[in-house]
Amino acid sequence: MNDGVQGVIGEVDFTTGDPPPHSSKTARGVANPLLFLRSWLAHPLRMGSVIPSSDTLNRLLLRQAWPAPGRAVLELGAGTGVLASAFVAAGLSQERLILSEIDPSLVAHLREKFPAATVIGGDARELPSLIPERWQGRIGSVVCGIPLVLLPEAEQRSFIDLINTVAPGRGFLHYSYCITSPLPYRRHGLTAKREAWTPLNIPPASVWRYQSER
Ligand SMILES: C[S@@+](CC[C@H](N)C(=O)[O-])C[C@H]1O[C@@H](n2cnc3c(N)ncnc32)[C@H](O)[C@@H]1O
Numbered sequence: 001m002n003d004g005v006q007g008v009i010g011e012v013d014f015t016t017g018d019p020p021p022h023s024s025k026t027a028r029g030v031a032n033p034l035l036f037l038r039s040w041l042a043h044p045l046r047m048g049s050v051i052p053s054s055d056t057l058n059r060l061l062l063r064q065a066w067p068a069p070g071r072a073v074l075e076l077g078a079g080t081g082v083l084a085s086a087f088v089a090a091g092l093s094q095e096r097l098i099l100s101e102i103d104p105s106l107v108a109h110l111r112e113k114f115p116a117a118t119v120i121g122g123d124a125r126e127l128p129s130l131i132p133e134r135w136q137g138r139i140g141s142v143v144c145g146i147p148l149v150l151l152p153e154a155e156q157r158s159f160i161d162l163i164n165t166v167a168p169g170r171g172f173l174h175y176s177y178c179i180t181s182p183l184p185y186r187r188h189g190l191t192a193k194r195e196a197w198t199p200l201n202i203p204p205a206s207v208w209r210y211q212s213e214r
Contacts, residue, residue, distance in 0.1 A: 032080040032109065039079075039103045046102065048147025049177070049203070052079060056200035057175060058086040060207050061143055064195050065173050067096065071140025074098045074131075074167060076124045076159070079145060081110050084117065098135060100124040125158055128165045142172040149182035160188055164212065171211035177203040189213050 033051050040047040053061075061083055067073050073092070078084055078099035088094055094116035101107045107121035120130050124146065131139070142163050148156045163172045173195070176182035185192040189212060196207040 035105065035109060036080050039106055043103065045147070045150050047079075048150060051202055052082045053145070053175065053205070054198070054201040055082075055086070056198045057205050057207070058083045060196040060198060061173060061175060062086050062090055064207060064209065065141040065143050066090075066092075067140030071138050072096045072098050072118075072135045074100070074127075074139045074142045075145065076100045076127075076142065076163075077102075077145035077147075078110055078119075079106055081113050083143065083145070084110070084114055088114070098131065098139070100127055125162050127162060131166055139167040139170065142167050142170055144172050144174045147176075147182075148174065149176060149178055153184065153187065156183060157188060160190070160210075169212070171209060174208045174210060175205050176208060177205055181208060183208075183210065185210055 036047070036052045037050065040050050065073055073087060073096060075083060075097070078101045081099065084097050084099055087097060094114050097114060097117040099110050099114065099117055099119045101110055101119070101121060102123055104121065107119060110117070110119045118132055118135070120127060122130075144159065144163070146159060148159060151159075163170075171190075174182065181192045181194075183190065183192070188210075190210045191213055193209045194206050195209050198205055
C-alpha cells in the first residue's frame with residue numbers, strides 16, 4: 001500500500017520508515033466500545049479494561065513500535081483493532097500487521113476490518129507455529145496488550161518466552177494502568193523503561209518497554 005513511498009505522509013516519514021517523534025496530529029483508530037464491552041462482560045480479566053485504548057495511547061504506542069522498513073508489527077491482544085487502525089491510518093500497510101486475539105468475536109471483527117493483515121485467532125502462546133513463513137525472523141516490533149499484570153508469574157513468563165521465540169532480541173512494548181511496572185521484570189530477567197504516560201486514556205496508562213537483560 002503506502003510502503004516504499006518517499007517523503008512525509010500524514011504522521012509518517014517514509015524516507016526513514018519512522019513517524020516524526022514530536023508530531024501532534026493523531027492517526028485515529030475507530031473504536032468499537034460496544035463490541036469491547038460485550039467481550040469484557042464475558043471475560044473481564046482477559047480484557048483488563050472496560051473500553052478500548054484511546055487515540056492518545058495508540059499514538060504513543062505507534063511512535064515507539066513503528067517497525068523498520070520491510071518488518072512487521074506483532075500485536076498480542078489486538079482487541080477491537082484500534083491500535084492496528086492507527087498504524088494503518090499513519091501509513092503502515094495492513095500486510096505488515098500480525099494481530100493475535102483470543103476472543104472469537106473480536107477475531108471475526110479484526111478479520112473483517114483488516115482483510116490484508118495476518119489475524120491469528122486463539123491463545124497467543126500458540127503463535128510460534130502460526131506465524132506465516134514470510135514473517136518469520138522479520139518481526140520488527142511487538143506490542144503486548146494482554147493484561148499480564150493479572151496473571152500469575154509463571155503465565156507471564158510463558159508470554160515473555162513466546163515473544164522471545166517469535167521476535168528474538170526485539171523486546172516488547174506493553175501498556176498498563178499500573179503506577180509501577182506491571183511486571184516483576186528483574187525476576188523475569190528483563191530490563192524495564194517507562195517510555196510514556198498519558199492521563200488521556202481511561203484509565204490513565206503507561207507504555208513500558210521490556211528487554212531481555214544481556
Ligand atoms: C486490554 S484488551 C486490548 C485492547 C485493545 N487495545 C483495544 O482497545 O481494543 C486485551 C486483549 O487481549 C486479549 N487476550 C487476552 N488473553 C489473550 C491471549 N492469551 N491470547 C490472545 N489474546 C488475548 C483480550 O481478548 C483482549 O482483547
